[in-house]
Amino acid sequence: MDEIVRFQTVGLRYGMGPEVLQDLSFTLTPGSFHFLTGESGAGKSSLMRLMYLAKKPTRGSVSLFGRDIASLRHDDYPTLRRRIGVVFQEFRLLPHQTAFDNVALPLRVSGMREKEIKKHVEELLTWVGLEENMAAWPETLSGGQQQRVAIARAVIAQPKLLLADEPTGNVDDRIAARLLHLFEELNRLGTTVVIATHNKSLISSSLHPIMHLEGGRLSIEDRESEPAATVETLPRSGRL
Amino acid sequence: MALLSRRTDLPFERDDSSRYLPWLTAFMVFLASLTLAGVFAISDLAGTWDKGLSETLTVQLPAGEDERTDERRAAAAIKILEATEGVEEVALLPPRQVRELLKPWLGAAADAGQLPLPQIIDVEIDRDGIPALATLTEQLRRAVPGAAVDDHGAWMSGFLRALRSAEAIAVLIFLLVGVATVGTIVFTTRAGLGVHREVIEVMHLIGAHDRYIAAQFAVRSMMLGLRGAAMGIIAAAMVLIAFGVLVEFQGFGVLPGIDLSLGAWIAVVLLLPATGLLAWLTARITVLRSLARMV
Numbered sequence: 001m002d003e004i005v006r007f008q009t010v011g012l013r014y015g016m017g018p019e020v021l022q023d024l025s026f027t028l029t030p031g032s033f034h035f036l037t038g039e040s041g042a043g044k045s046s047l048m049r050l051m052y053l054a055k056k057p058t059r060g061s062v063s064l065f066g067r068d069i070a071s072l073r074h075d076d077y078p079t080l081r082r083r084i085g086v087v088f089q090e091f092r093l094l095p096h097q098t099a100f101d102n103v104a105l106p107l108r109v110s111g112m113r114e115k116e117i118k119k120h121v122e123e124l125l126t127w128v129g130l131e132e133n134m135a136a137w138p139e140t141l142s143g144g145q146q147q148r149v150a151i152a153r154a155v156i157a158q159p160k161l162l163l164a165d166e167p168t169g170n171v172d173d174r175i176a177a178r179l180l181h182l183f184e185e186l187n188r189l190g191t192t193v194v195i196a197t198h199n200k201s202l203i204s205s206s207l208h209p210i211m212h213l214e215g216g217r218l219s220i221e222d223r224e225s226e227p228a229a230t231v232e233t234l235p236r237s238g239r240l
Numbered sequence: 241m242a243l244l245s246r247r248t249d250l251p252f253e254r255d256d257s258s259r260y261l262p263w264l265t266a267f268m269v270f271l272a273s274l275t276l277a278g279v280f281a282i283s284d285l286a287g288t289w290d291k292g293l294s295e296t297l298t299v300q301l302p303a304g305e306d307e308r309t310d311e312r313r314a315a316a317a318i319k320i321l322e323a324t325e326g327v328e329e330v331a332l333l334p335p336r337q338v339r340e341l342l343k344p345w346l347g348a349a350a351d352a353g354q355l356p357l358p359q360i361i362d363v364e365i366d367r368d369g370i371p372a373l374a375t376l377t378e379q380l381r382r383a384v385p386g387a388a389v390d391d392h393g394a395w396m397s398g399f400l401r402a403l404r405s406a407e408a409i410a411v412l413i414f415l416l417v418g419v420a421t422v423g424t425i426v427f428t429t430r431a432g433l434g435v436h437r438e439v440i441e442v443m444h445l446i447g448a449h450d451r452y453i454a455a456q457f458a459v460r461s462m463m464l465g466l467r468g469a470a471m472g473i474i475a476a477a478m479v480l481i482a483f484g485v486l487v488e489f490q491g492f493g494v495l496p497g498i499d500l501s502l503g504a505w506i507a508v509v510l511l512l513p514a515t516g517l518l519a520w521l522t523a524r525i526t527v528l529r530s531l532a533r534m535v
């Protein structure tokens with residue numbers, strides 16, 4: 001499979017409204033890393049929804065992992081979705097579950113045994129600096145802590161595709177840089193990454209190509225280096 | 241069972257939509273238990289009466305001018321009866337017994353032996369009855385003018401038919417209660433799906449199969465159903481026991497077999513697992529069908 005995501009003249013509208021996305025055609029190759037930019041309301045979250053199978057295009061075709069989603073049967077969705085990690089813009093943590101259980105959910109739905117789940121989740125939560133907050137309810141966590149729970153949940157099952165919608169919206173630049181570092185670590189392990197963000201300093205701190213949405217249309221700006229090379233230029237911060 | 245011990249991902253404790261399910265189920269199971277007990281009681285009753293009465297026939301021969309006529313007539317009738325298909329045993333009641341039988345109507349006159357008494361023949365017939373009852377009556381009348389055949393089965397069969405239709409109605413009510421229970425569970429489960437829509441969507445997006453989500457609803461529904469069924473059965477058992485005691489005290493003994501057989505009690509208790517299974521299955525199917533329509 002030489003492409004993770006492939007869009008061909010994709011259009012999307014909500015109900016009878018105008019097309020918020022028009023004629024999107026692009027491919028994401030394995031191991032690529034993109035920022036997704038655009039003004040508020042430009043359609044970043046909408047494009048993300050198409051990629052994490054929460055929406056079907058109103059026209060054109062979307063392929064994920066080499067499969068045209070128009071041909072998917074209902075039972076095929078879980079298999080594909082398990083390869084995709086999503087950090088939702090509004091987190092969407094389950095409010096009645098602890099940080100631990102939220103992060104454990106992707107492993108539980110895929111049938112992993114509790115003993116292994118415990119090991120993995122504790123390891124990851126410690127890695128994102130939430131070892132003290134494992135038993136906390138989401139509402140008792142700060143915005144930035146919730147965001148890290150959401151990120152941990154998105155990456156716990158080692159997705160092939162990571163889609164993060166404003167993952168640094170609630171944190172200061174220092175934590176934003178650390179989170180970016182986490183995504184780059186994952187990218188180095190082979191995960192294809194798309195990060196939607198308004199954060200100028202985050203974008204300028206690296207040389208990953210930029211997908212830009214404007215007026216419903218997409219343009220891609222390649223910056224000089226390959227993503228793999230940019231990772232090496234990043235300062236090594238400690239764990240998050 | 242790992243399925244039962246597993247904490248659920250859906251916040252059912254905060255879900256008001258299922259608060260009344262155990263009570264509704266309790267009520268339904270209460271009704272179902274009483275109806276089921278009724279079905280068993282009626283069925284037992286009908287069986288007893290059916291066996292006890294429909295297997296006999298009485299032939300009455302009018303009194304003759306003298307004893308010899310009587311004897312001749314009786315012999316003729318018995319001969320015809322014994323030759324009839326379906327007849328098992330024929331017994332001529334001794335005059336003393338006939339007199340006893342008629343005493344309430346004839347008073348002392350019957351005792352005096354002055355009145356000519358009819359002769360009565362008890363006939364036992366086999367389970368399937370007499371195929372040609374009309375022919376038999378015809379034959380008897382020809383041999384003994386004025387002979388009468390009293391077929392208990394005739395009026396009994398009317399009574400039995402009434403019992404059988406009461407039984408059918410009870411079965412119908414039982415089934416309707418079952419349908420109403422299924423409807424209640426479907427309704428509650430749908431409401432739950434609405435309440436938990438957001439969580440279900442996130443679980444879907446994370447890659448949960450419909451089966452995984454449905455299993456949680458099904459186990460939840462089963463637990464609520466079992467709780468309700470237990471309450472309903474206990475309440476019904478108390479009513480049935482109280483009714484039994486009452487019947488005994490009031491001496492309604494004319495209705496044989498009113499106290500419940502062991503089979504009836506077993507059937508009522510089996511409503512517990514049956515309700516649990518029904519609740520589990522109904523919720524599971526409801527969730528799977530609803531989720532199949534979601535993306």
Ligand SMILES: Nc1ncnc2c1ncn2[C@@H]1O[C@H](COP(=O)(O)OP(=O)(O)OP(=O)(O)O)[C@@H](O)[C@H]1O
Pocket residue numbers: 014017020038039040041042043044045046047089
């Ligand atoms: N569920 C919806 N129903 C109808 N219209 C919607 C819906 N979601 C988004 N839109 C519309 O689609 C357009 C794009 O919205 P989207 O959320 O994708 O923008 P965005 O780039 O993510 O914005 P932001 O930076 O504020 O998150 C907007 O005009 C919005 O009003």
Ligand SMILES: [Mg+2]
Pocket residue numbers: 044045046089165
């Ligand atoms: Mg958005």
